[in-house]
Amino acid sequence: MRAIVLAQFGDPEKSLVLKDVPMPAPRPGYAVIKIESFGINHAEMHMRKGEWAESMPIIGIECAGTIVSSLPADAIKPGTHVLTLMGGLGRTVNGSYAEFTSAPLTNIVPISPSHVAKLGWARLAALPETFATAWTCLFRNLQVEPGERLLIRGATSSLGLAAVKLATHKRAVVSATSRSPEKAGELKALGVQEVLEEGPALADELISSGRKWDKILELVGNSTLLGSLKLVRRGGRLCLAGFLGGLDSLEFNPLLQMTSGVHFSFFGSFVFGSDEFPLSDVPLEEIVGMVANGELATEPKRIFSFGEAGVREAHRLMEAGQAGGKMVVVVNKE
Structure with missing residues (x-):
């Protein structure tokens, strides 16, 4: 072959x-x-x-x-x-x-x-990797519900776009970040309510304005993680699942750098098929049907x-x- x-x-x-x-x-x-x-x-x-x-x-x-x-x-x-x-x-x-x-x-x-x-x-x-991963992050790790405020950092990546489509289909109120302001129209056409320009100062600007989200899907990675942790409300959840900003390591002291009462998790799709993460847990065939029926573009x-x-x-x-x-x-x- x-x-x-x-x-x-x-x-x-x-x-x-x-x-x-x-x-x-x-x-x-x-x-x-x-x-x-x-x-x-x-x-x-x-x-x-x-x-x-x-x-x-x-x-x-x-x-x-x-x-x-x-x-x-x-x-x-x-x-x-x-x-x-x-x-x-x-x-x-x-x-x-x-x-x-x-x-x-x-x-x-x-x-x-x-x-x-x-x-x-x-x-x-x-469909397979991006939608199986996005579904697990949103509905297992983050437990996103209709009406909740969700921030997706790195939303114009393939995984980010899959998450946007699944989250808006669930009727979450989605905010999204992108490094490219010209992509705001594409995201809003998918149901995103607010598009923010991704950059090193974004988290500080949002923190200073008192902004908080119920749930955050962090796809940029270690370079923005600490800022994202401060943008989750008490009782809210953050899931780290991407490293668009690179694989550089991060010094992280939860005592000093994490807000009390925030739930923080990681998901890596390499676990699919293991005993704890069976692929059967993901309704992948149902997602394919939703795409075929026009429910997901x-x-x-x-x-x-x-x-x-x-x-x-x-x-x-x-x-x-x-x-x-x-x-x-x-x-x-x-």
């Missing part, structure tokens, strides 16, 4: 190389999937640069495709359309930047043929063809902060 292989750590041109490699072999508890499309994610950029704790020669943490085989053989019928994410993909098993992959049965979600026919493979590739921001040129360009845009939303790669043209 053809695969984009991580030849070395570094820039996209030297790292991401198209090669012929062996097909994944069937093994117990896994299914072999013919990949039709896959999403591009920030985690893969860090894997490419050697900044992630684990990575495989073939990276990629999610895909949409069709079952070829499984062990046990009757676990999933060959020909079944599926989404898969995490479960070690790209980290401990070869991932989705390829024509085929092998994914744990625990991390595979069957999708009806009617939804595949209606949405197409490119749109399906935009979801389109990839950019669609690339499979190969060195497309994948490298996606990584260049992602690293420059110019993706503007979810980017996907279609392996076989629809």
Whole structure:
């Protein structure tokens, strides 16, 4: 099969190389999937640069495709359309930047043929990782309810946009931040009530004006976390789930830097499929149905063809902060 292989750590041109490699072999508890499309994610950029704790020669943490085989053989019928994410993909098993992959049965979600026919493979590739993560952050960690005031920092990232769509569908009152003021119209069209320009001074300005939110989804990361913690009301919740501002470490003393009565949690999607975080906890098939029925508006921001040129360009845009939303790669043209 053809695969984009991580030849070395570094820039996209030297790292991401198209090669012929062996097909994944069937093994117990896994299914072999013919990949039709896959999403591009920030985690893969860090894997490419050697900044992630684990990575495989073939990276990629999610895909949409069709079952070829499984062990046990009757676990999933060959020909079944599926989404898969995490479960070690790209980290401990070869991932989705390829024509085929092998994914744990625990991390595979069957999708009806009617939804595949209606949405197409490119749109399906935009859903698994971002929407499963956004749903868990919003409705498990943050426990967002209708009418609550929610601030999403980093809202024009692919994860941020998924969170905006799910939160406004839940009828939360959403405020959002973006580094690009010109994206305010896009966010307001999705139901965001207020768009704030992201920057180093934003938290101090909001704190000085006495602003507080019921819930905050922090996607910028360590560089803005301490400020965000001061913007949550007593009894409110903050969930850290992204690192758009980079992976630099942070000195954090809760005694001095955290407001009393605030609930602070972290969520990393790499836990999906573990005993404590089964993927079945996420209504992913229901979310796909909501997209198919027009309840959630979801389109990839950019669609690339499979190969060195497309994948490298996606990584260049992602690293420059110019993706503007979810980017996907279609392996076989629809």
